[in-house]
Amino acid sequence: MATSRARPVGRRLLRFAESRKNLAGCAGGLAGLALTFTGAAGSYWPLVVAGLYGAGALIAPPERVAAPHFPDAAEQLDVLREDFVRLRQYLASIQLPPAASGRLTELDGLLDALVAHGEWHTDPDSFHTLARAVREDVPEAVETFVRARWWTRFTPGNEPPERQLEHQLTLIHEELTTLAAALQDAETQRQESLTHYLKDRRRN
Template structure:
């Protein structure tokens, strides 16, 4: 059944293909030769031969280029995921020092994810990794480890690792903020020079 369903689709695809259309055009040229009498008694072979030649010389079919979301669409999806992350972080019970670091990181991420700032693919990748993987994993690992540390006292407090992880993530996000600040400062300086030179 699957083979019979696929056969009409294949035939339809071939009928619309460049090879078939080029072959048909060449076959029509063969019919025109037949009508003028140039093909003679072997006109069916001429028509079939020209169709085959046209199908062979036609350029191969090329699949459509995949359409990926642009930076704006990626940012919209990332902001939606960040909203989910903030709701999750609000529910998690954290020690005061870790809560402070989480809130600072969330504020920084919120500012970076505001429309109109980040468009560089590498920066978007870093932010997406932080929102979708690093922050949730750091907090979830802390919650799980804290539960086990109650069962096995004397181990290193899990909040130390969480605080270190959050600090590392904040440094990473701060580096992006610094790059954006430098780019805007350079843009401002360039515009100032342009205005000053224009008025000379």
């Protein structure tokens, strides 16, 4: 316990030793020692050294506080791809009805294609939609189905929970299909713009 308490104290002392105020104070203190060696400080040299150290520490510029680091688009995409791998591992451990399993297979293929897409920095809103599907919509739909399925043994005759799951997966698939279509349209427009540019350049 004593060692763990000593470490933060040691780190604080090290940060102070490397700080601008301490370095400027040390420079002032060295100037005071120089005056002492030349005899200019006289018998009051300890006060001179301490005073110059304090003056140097006071006039030193404040420490620069590092700006917070926020993950860029590439880092966010890498994290999302890792989350998608974990989602797949989770889904592989759940036994689903054939219809829901088929719908989930289609959704998995679409998600795989979207996650592989690397131009999300130009469309943060669409990236948010994709991330929400991976981290919230799909796992929540499956987890809710698992919990509801457990209760069917006590409440026979109610609507089978797999129907709700199929409906939810269909809605998620439709939303992501719209997203994929928008991406395709953007790529088509980019391709057409390049064609027009090459034609115009040739005319000129």
